Amino acid sequence: MKESIDLALIDWSRAQFALTAIYHWLFVPLTLGLAVIMGVMETLYYKSKDEFWKRTARFWMKLFGINFAIGVATGLILEFEFGTNWSNYSWFVGDIFGAPLAIEGILAFFMEATFIAVMFFGWNKVSRGFHLASTWLTGLGATISAWWILVANAWMQYPVGMEFNPDTVRNEMVDFWAVATSPVAVNKFFHTVISSWVLGAAFVIGVSAWYLWKRREQRFALESMKIAAAVGLFAAVITAWTGDQSGYHVAQHQPMKLAAMEALYEGQKGASLVAIGILNRTENGEIDPEKPLMAEIEIPNMLSVLAYRDKDSYVPGINNLLQGGFTLPDGSVALSAQEKMERGKQAIAALGAYREAKKNQDETRAAAELKILRENMPYFGYGYIREPGDLVPNVALSFYAFRVMVGLGAYLILFFGGVLFLSWRKRLTGMRWMQWVAMLTVPLAYLASQAGWVVAECGRQPWAIQDLMPVNAAISSLETSSVQTTFFIFLFLFTVLLVAEIRIMMKAIVTGPEKDVETA
Amino acid sequence: MDYVFYQEYWWFLVSLLGGLLVFLLFVQGGNALIFSLGQNETERKMIVNSTGRKWEFTFTTLVTFGGAFFASFPLFYSTSFGGAYWLWMVILFSFVLQAVSYEYQSKKGNLLGKNTYRAFLVLNGIVGPFFLGCAVATFFTGADFTVSKEQLLTEAMPVISAWGNNWHGLDALANSWNMVLGWAVVFLSRTLGALYLINNIQDEGIYQKARRAVFANAVPFLFLFLAFVIRLFLTEGFAVDPDSGRVFMEPFKYWHNLLALPVVAVIFLLGVAGVLGGIVATVFRAGYKKGIWWTGAGTVLAVLGLLLLAGYNHTAYYPSTADLQSSLTLANSCSSEFTLKTMSVVSLLIPFVLAYIFYAWRCIDRKKIDAKEMNDGEHTY
Structure with a gap:
């Protein structure tokens, strides 16, 4: 048994998880988004019996298949990494966290795996109705899968429905519905899945715009754009709304993340939201807490409205959260980081004393220690924090990623609105510049999607589970060199496969949809 | 219905x-x-397309196997995956390569060329079953780990599960009985593969060659499998005192289990009979x-019985060779009663899932x- 954890091991374990998550998320949103769009197209085929819609749906299905395979491959690694790299986490909260993963496998993955085979290979083997149902069920399977994994992720950000058991030394689930339907989970699901429709729609519009630019497949491109723009506009508006809800949840449950997202060091009443800003760094490269922004455009009172639905409410900054002493919305006074750390250490000490008393069959002492443990349990994770500064996530990353996500989200609403309008006015064919805008929007949609996860995951550091377990207590006891090796293997492997995927996609796009048998 | x-x-x-995973x-x-x-290319293409319509079931079963293990026995998930790091990583790498290889191998612009992706499929076809077999064998031979929940009280090093050596799972290869089961699973998977291709492809050339492959792979499989099973029934096993939870070595433990659990014995023997029946009839x-x-149904039953x-x-x-009392038992590694009960309700949907898989298949x-x-x-593909 090692005596202490190598700090580099924590960073490499985080880096590996981030790497696999980022790669995985390159593919998942397109799967979710294309599933809806090709489902709509096949439904049009089913209703109209027009072969054009069949060819259109099949083309997008081909791209879906290329993307799906690598999404599945990267997803496999993510699931098992909870065990391989975060083994302590897996024990400490496995009783709660394992359930959504198992349900995901039983309910969602098999649905996806079964009906995707019918979707690809069943065209001439099953009825049109069964095939259409299979296409929708493939998408539904992917969406149910997203539900459960997002329930698991939301639980890490806002742990509910569980109780710590000192005898088994872990958290145990006591309310399944509280976990499965927590407001954070519900909102996260809609925000994440529907924002994936945004990406899928941007992808379809971008690819279709390329055909228009090349002056080929015009009907296919215009019809695809029309459907994608309608789906995209709806999805982008809903994403903005759920994003606002998400901000509200972050303020309630993860105030440090919100402060980092805003680079807010000193709390304010009636706090403004930074619409655009540049961070101000000192000579040693740190953000200057006295004047964190060198230039900014602010929306007055907006942060207070976002956080507490009250334009005059107080939003604590990073320094306030570390120093405590301010009044919380429930009227109590916030503890300082140091006080929380001390209470966390008391909780850990009480756990040790409880177990010792139990071993000695001293029930009176065990009960007394258990009381201390319960009183301090909300701060349990703080007992593993080495110094208050460790509680501050990477401010620059959170700040800029948030702005990228929100800025591009707003742009995408305008973009889809514009494409839908131009599509309705039948002006897309002739607008060469708009075709270029549409093509360039594809990487921007990916960037927005990735930025969203950067905000969510980097912003919650150092917590693996908010307030309960920091990353340094969640890892596996491995040699740093092992994790470094697998990190670089993954990096190499996923990069090669990504390049291959993009090349195959490009070739498939250049080849284009199947030709109409009658006109070919 | 109680916790047990x-x-x-x-x-x-x-x-x-x-069992389903080994069958798949x-x-x-x-x-x-x-x-x-x-x-020739047509034959290879038929083989790739034949297995290619089922690969997601194997993949999904692997993922669900992991998820179900996590949900029901989280201490195994944390101890084995976090400890036998390289053993599991090798398995995962091989499955990652497989997942993309079907879709990519015949597509234009695939960067690495058709034969590279097919080589990945072959690699996964050998490495995956071998390492999975080795991993399952450690359920009987043990692994080099310790578990100490008190470790969570140590702020500097709160990780409760530790592996005893730096090989992190590759040390399983040093035990010849793990290797025996690993190779047995490789030959079993090849036998099953040949039987499946016989059933799924309408082609006389492939039929004749696959039939010969059934025989050629079934012989080493049976030899290795019987060696493992005979040794298993003769060797000592890792018994648990139900009252104290203390783990101790018991001679002929698995043989005693077979005698004490007649239903399991019937499942296991029916499984072995099914495996043999399918092979003999085909040959x-x-x-x-x-x-x-x-043979497929027999495999499910035989592996089910063995586990x-x-x-x-x-x-x-999951016995520990480093510290007997760290060994994992159903009681000391499982989830809480509430979680197991909740998950049991979800599990009632499994027959429905199996029904639609069967129908679509x-x-x-x-x-x-x-x-x-x-x-x-x-x-x-």
Whole structure:
């Protein structure tokens, strides 16, 4: 048994998880988004019996298949990494966290795996109705899968429905519905899945715009754009709304993340939201807490409205959260980081004393220690924090990623609105510049999607589970060199496969949809 | 229904998933035979497309096996995956390569070329079953780990599970009995793969070669499997005192388990009979193509029986060779009663899931794969 954890091991374990998550998320949103769009197209085929819609749906299905395979491959690694790299986490909260993963496998993955085979290979083997149902069920399977994994992720950000058991030394689930339907989970699901429709729609519009630019497949491109723009506009508006809800949840449950997202060091009443800003760094490269922004455009009172639905409410900054002493919305006074750390250490000490008393069959002492443990349990994770500064996530990353996500989200609403309008006015064919805008929007949609996860995951550091377990207590006891090796293997492997995927996609796009048998 | 019932119920489900996973390794076994059975492009394409319509079931079963293990026995998930790091990583790498290889191998612009992706399929076809077999063998031979929940009280090093050496799972290869089961699973998967191709492809050339492959792979499989099983029943095992939870060595433990659990004994023996029946019928009856059903069902039952023997009747299913008392038992590694109960409600949907898989599978397989389908412009790999 090692005596202490190598700090580099924590960073490499985080880096590996981030790497696999980022790669995985390159593919998942397109799967979710294309599933809806090709489902709509096949439904049009089913209703109209027009072969054009069949060819259109099949083309997008081909791209879906290329993307799906690598999404599945990267997803496999993510699931098992909870065990391989975060083994302590897996024990400490496995009783709660394992359930959504198992349900995901039983309910969602098999649905996806079964009906995707019918979707690809069943065209001439099953009825049109069964095939259409299979296409929708493939998408539904992917969406149910997203539900459960997002329930698991939301639980890490806002742990509910569980109780710590000192005898088994872990958290145990006591309310399944509280976990499965927590407001954070519900909102996260809609925000994440529907924002994936945004990406899928941007992808379809971008690819279709390329055909228009090349002056080929015009009907296919215009019809695809029309459907994608309608789906995209709806999805982008809903994403903005759920994003606002998400901000509200972050303020309630993860105030440090919100402060980092805003680079807010000193709390304010009636706090403004930074619409655009540049961070101000000192000579040693740190953000200057006295004047964190060198230039900014602010929306007055907006942060207070976002956080507490009250334009005059107080939003604590990073320094306030570390120093405590301010009044919380429930009227109590916030503890300082140091006080929380001390209470966390008391909780850990009480756990040790409880177990010792139990071993000695001293029930009176065990009960007394258990009381201390319960009183301090909300701060349990703080007992593993080495110094208050460790509680501050990477401010620059959170700040800029948030702005990228929100800025591009707003742009995408305008973009889809514009494409839908131009599509309705039948002006897309002739607008060469708009075709270029549409093509360039594809990487921007990916960037927005990735930025969203950067905000969510980097912003919650150092917590693996908010307030309960920091990353340094969640890892596996491995040699740093092992994790470094697998990190670089993954990096190499996923990069090669990504390049291959993009090349195959490009070739498939250049080849284009199947030709109409009658006109070919 | 008490806590013990739910523990045993979930061990049954995990074991069943393990059995289904080993059966579904026919995909890997079939892939390992791409170049030996497929002697021209059409034949190879038929083989890839035949296994390619089922690969997601194997993959999904692997993921669900992991998820179910995590949910029901989280201490195994944390101890084995976090400790035997490299053993699991090798398995995962090989499955990652497989997942993309079907879709990419015949597509234009695939960067690495068709044969590289097919080589990945062969690699996964051998490496995947071998390491999975080795991992399962450690349920009987043990692994070099310790578990100390008190460690969570140590702020500087709160990790409760530790591996005893720096090989992190590759040390399983140093135990010859792990290797025996690993190779047994490789040959079993190849046998299953050949049986599946016989059933799924309408092509005389492949049929004849696959039939010979069944025989060629079944012989070493049976030799290795019987060696493992005979040794298992003769050796000492890791018993648990149900009252104190203390783990101790008991001579002939697994043989005793077989005698003490007649239903499990019947499952295991029916499984072995099914495996043999499918192989014998295929090898000795010309034109017989349903061997995969017998051998496949037999595999599910035999593996199910074997895993039940590892965990039932007060046995430590994941023994520690470093510290006997760190060994994992159903009772000390399972989830809470509430979680197991909740998950049990979800598990009632499994028959429904199996039913739609069976229905969809039949729809797709109604027409066998043949050379004509490979060239008629429909979706193929």
